[in-house]
Amino acid sequence: MADSRTHSASRETGAWAANGYAMLILLIVLLVLTAARVLGFAGSDPGASEVLWFLSTIFIGPVLIVLIASGFYMIQPNQAAAIGLFGAYRGTDRNHGLRWVWPWMTKTKISVRANNVVSEKLKVNDLRGNPIEIAANVVWRVSDTAQALFDVDDYKAFVFVQIESAVRSIGSRYPYDDIEHQEVTLRSHHDQINAELRTELNARLVLAGITVDECGLTHLAYAPEIAGAMLRRQQAEAVISARKKLVEGAVSMVEMALTQLSEKNVVELDDERRAAMVSNLMVVLCGERDAQPVVNAGSLYQ
Known part of the structure; x- marks a missing residue:
């Protein structure tokens, strides 16, 4: 029997959502019809049965107007909205512009734009045990909105922590320099180091639905206590x-x-x-x- 405590990865799916401009036209039509009905009834001399029928049906228009007016939301370019129903994920809407869903469905907006992060200068011991300072620049974006929202508690904080861990791992895996040019070093093999850092970051961030498009070391130096020596x-x-x-x-x-x-x-x-x-x-x-x-x-x- 499978353990109920096992983590299950979410997967992004498309959500049902209507064109907001079409629903806006429908809302305007309902407003006009409701106003015309009220004005037409006020200008007539109805009987008792007509009054009862008017009172029993006049609430339909306003209720529909409120329902339609409550379902509008806006999505900007390179933005998405995760749609939920009573705590259940119902899909992601990536169509930008004016959109509409039923008002009892939740809309959680999330940016899918590229983000640029420059990590802090970290002190790490390289492969030979020399203390060095290292920092990296990482360009990342959300590729799976469901994983980013529901598989980790805070995907942005998760990205920052994993960047720090990956930079520390790369810094300790290679020597800072090799005067004989016989080893792969942090200072001389930039393309190889950056490619390996990107691969490791993608492996670490796949859990959160994050993709790293580009990364590279921005600072690399010996720690001040040994820099002179x-x-x-x-x-x-x-x-x-x-x-x-x-x-x-x-x-x-x-x-x-x-x-x-x-x-x-x-x-x-x-x-x-x-x-x-x-x-x-x-x-x-x-x-x-x-x-x-x-x-x-x-x-x-x-």
């Missing part, structure tokens, strides 16, 4: 990386120079002269200052 580390890593590239290029250039000198027989170099040339070229290519040439007037061995 991490900046120095990044600078040191950048210097090391630059030096590594510089040395690799210098070695390649020295190798090319020695190869061409040997192939073109420009000069015959023994091991000692080769070592001296390599040392000089490395100093020239890797030094931070311009090299100052020194003219040797004697022999290389003196």
Whole structure:
């Protein structure tokens, strides 16, 4: 036997509702007919039976007028109205303009426009345990009005809480940065991170009938308590990386120079002269200052 406490998801369906402009014309016709009947009766000399018939039927017009006048409601573009009857959901009317339903049916209006939310800056530990600050911008809208109204208590508060949870989850799932560019990081792989955040948000918000159209990180930085230290580390890593590239290029250039000198027989170099040339070229290519040439007037061995 199924547990009666199990949550059952609602599903949006179309509601019956009449065109409000047609009902407005009908209301005007009833007003004219009722007024004409009253004026016609007042200008005549009816008998007793006609008076009784008039009194017994005169209430029909006003009752119909009140019923029709009480059923009007307005829906703006990108707005919907959930129709209910004695606590039961009877469907959603998404047709904008002047609409009409029976007055004893409830009308709960809900916006289906796109909403833009920028989350607060959250402090999260990334994959390596470094505290970082992270925030995201999320564009969401109501796609199923029944779920938004009846499956969660407050769908807007639900969206804010789930955005915070998803941003925290993404922030702790990846490192902030990787100087060697071998990992997916929060700072360098924006498209992948944003796509994964959108997928996770849609999975979290499907319960409330919410769809996320677009999202992305708007703030990403190390927490203030480690920002200075991490900046120095990044600078040191950048210097090391630059030096590594510089040395690799210098070695390649020295190798090319020695190869061409040997192939073109420009000069015959023994091991000692080769070592001296390599040392000089490395100093020239890797030094931070311009090299100052020194003219040797004697022999290389003196």
